[in-house]
Amino acid sequence: MKKLITAIHNKLAQSKSRLLIGLPYMWLIIFLLIPIFLILKISVSESVLGIPPYKNLTIWSDATLNLVFDFENYLILFQDKLYRFALGQSIKLASIATFLCLIAGYPIAYFISRTKESTQPFLLLLILLPFWTSFLLRVYAWIGLLSKNGLINHFLIKLHLINDPLPLLGNSFSITIGMVYCYLPFMVLPLYTNLSKFDPALLEAAADLGCTPWKTFLKITLPLSLPGIIAGCTLVFIPCIGEFVIPEILGGPENFVLGKAIWTEFFSNRDWPMASTIAICLIIFMVLPITIVKKFHHGGQV
Amino acid sequence: MKSSRFGLASLIICYVFLYTPLISLVMFSFNSSKQVIFWTGFSMKWYKALFMNSEILNATLTSLEIAAITATGATILGAISAIIILKFKKFRGKNLFEVLVSLPLIMPEVIMGLGLLLLFFNLESWIGWPRIGTKSAITFAHTTLSISYVCAIVHAQLVSFDETLLEAAMDLGARPIKAFFQIMIPFLTPALISGWFLSFVLSMDDLIVASFVGGPEATTLPMLIYSSVKFGITPQINALASLIILFVMGILTVGYFLHMRQKRSLEAMTSSLPQ
Structure with a gap:
């Protein structure tokens, strides 16, 4: 019972x-x-x-x-110049932005991880604060800075560095700035997490054994922070490659990227199948780097 | 020494880079001229215009309503997901579950929006609910997006949970449900709160998914901002942005200092205890 x-x-x-x-x-x-x-x-x-x-x-x-399966859209996607161009642009802009985030984010993360432990949370908070305010408005703020009669051009002319305003808005430059601006915290955070576990005694040991600071960095700090670099780069690259808002607001008509292609096909052309085809290709192009990185990462750990 | 000076310089440049756009946004919301570069005088007229603008007020209310429901739903579902992933034995389909939970973190929003719209389109013709362009459609979509973020936050906290506490409680006669609510939930509260806020912000902030599944019946604040931003700078949007920025930063800073004070008093308490 x-x-x-x-x-x-x-x-x-x-x-x-x-x-x-x-x-x-x-x-x-x-x-x-x-x-x-x-x-x-x-x-x-x-x-x-x-x-x-x-x-x-x-x-x-x-x-x-x-x-009936109609693969015509896939054929169009690979034959049509416009879509190939969009794919190239997306990959190019995302790669440049990721690289710049890494270059800028690494010293910042390194420096924060080396400060006093009690100040670290505050310094990180300052990096993260803008992230919590509206994404759209943060992108919008750059229009006021970069436009032809915006703040940056205004100051450069006032300082007599240039005579005519520079074309800062509506091109790849402004998109890259926008991407770095919005996704920099995504790079700093994983790098910081990784670097704060780093044992400084290793650096002293290397210096005692006669390594120059630069060589110590290349031989010890950089390889040990590789997981952080990989995590940060994936976190920046992935949202950048499907980005729509930044190219739409800060870019010009020639900056046709995949995110914009899906949007236009769907809303302007009402071609749902084509929009879906581009979406599937975008998924493939995202899954590919992730699986490669994962394989490489696991291989490195074993 | 040299390297730390370089690090400090890059940190300061980074802060300047991060805050200049926001400061200029706030500054020019008080400018009386429509032009951004020329300071013509202090004025509150854009704020006045903002509060008279019923379109913006309605959109704000819509967004707040959607965000509050989304945050609550996503916190519950996300917390359950994290508990399932960490504390449940392997079951059939657990791998798929883990993949699905983390998918929205990497999926471009354009694809999420497109997929959800196709889903709602089909659901509408099968069962007639939820209709595209309504608040409920946007709420379902946002909840799906936010579950992953809540799950990640709760997961991070749950890793350090000591299960023997639950066992001890049950040994002392607490029923599983009671043990769960008296021990697990208080332990998870900080993660649940930050998960709730993150979901709230994500929902308030989302333009793309809302544009796909939303419509004239349910216009969220980002949708409205986007349609006016497309035509360039409008000082009213600057005023709105300033209010949002000050509000968010105020809450976060207060939250941060409260958290630090609590931590410090906890540390003081533990250090004053006899060894």
């Missing part, structure tokens, strides 16, 4: 934990997994004019059920 009660009790506990798992699991399947499959499905549908602006994959004719 007692056995039976415990069995019932266990069953109940099990069903409770199933319910607990089921709630977030179902949520993620409905709102995350199914949407990805829908994008995949619509990317191989034929686009038509109307609502919805795509054809069904299954066609019932002559008593047979036909499944």
Whole structure:
């Protein structure tokens, strides 16, 4: 009898934990997994004019059920110059921004990790504060600084460094600035976490053994901080490659990137299949670096 | 010594870089002229215009409502997800669950928006709910985005949780539910609070996903800001931005100092204890 009660009790506990798992699991399947499959499905549908602006994959004719996959969009994507250009631009801008974030973020993270332990949280807070204010407004703020009669041009002319305003806004330069500005904390934070665990005794040992500071950095600090560098670069590169807001607000018409391509295809051209195709390609281009980095990272650890 | 001077210089340059745009934004919200570069005099007229602008006020209310519901839902779901990942035995589909939870962290928002719109489009024709362009559609979308962030924060805190505490409580006669609410939840409270705030901010801030699944019926604040920013600088937006910046920074700074004081008094208490 007692056995039976415990069995019932266990069953109940099990069903409770199933319910607990089921709630977030179902949520993620409905709102995350199914949407990805829908994008995949619509990317191989034929686009038509109307609502919805795509054809069904299954066609019932002559008593047979036909499944029709239309890969034309994928062909267009790889043949059309415009999309190749968008892909190139996205990769180029994201790479430059990631590199600049690394160059700027490394000394900052290093310096913060070497200050007194009680001041470290405050210095980090100052880096993170802007991140909590609106992203859109932080990008918008740069218009006032970079535009033709903006603050920077104004000061440069006042100082007689230039005669005519520089074209700072509406090009790759302003987009890169915007990206570095918005994503710098994403680089500093993982680097700081990594560098603060670093044992300074290692540096002393290297110096005692006759290493120059520069050589010590290259031989000891840099290799040891590699996991932080990888984490920071992934965290910056990934949002940059799918970025829409920054190129749209700070860029010019020639800065056509993948995020903008999806937006235009969807909202302006109402070509849902094409937008989905670009989205699938973007996913592939994101998953690729992550898996490579993961492989490389795990290989390095073993 | 030389390297630390270089580090200090780069830190200061970084702070200048981070804060100049925000300061200029706030400064020119008080400028009486529409021109950004020329200071023509102190004026509060853009703030006055802002408070008379019913469109902006409505959008703010919509955004606040969506953000509050999103933050609450995402905190509950995200915390459960973190507990499942860390404390539950392996079950079938656990790997998929872990991948799904972390996916929104890396997925570009444009793709999330597109996918969710396609989902809502299909749901609308099958069961008629949630309709595209309503607050509930945006809330569902934002909650999905935020779960991952809450999960990551709670996960980080939960790693250091000592399970023997739960066992001890149950040995002393607490039922599992009671042990959970009396021990686990208080332990997780700081993570839950920061998760709630992060979700709130993410939802208040999101333009892209809201633009896909939102519509004229539910216009959030970022959607409205975006449509006016596209036409260049508008001092009213500067005024709005200044209010947001001061509000957020004020809350964060106060929170930081309260946290530090609490920490310090805790340290003082433990150090005064007899060894």
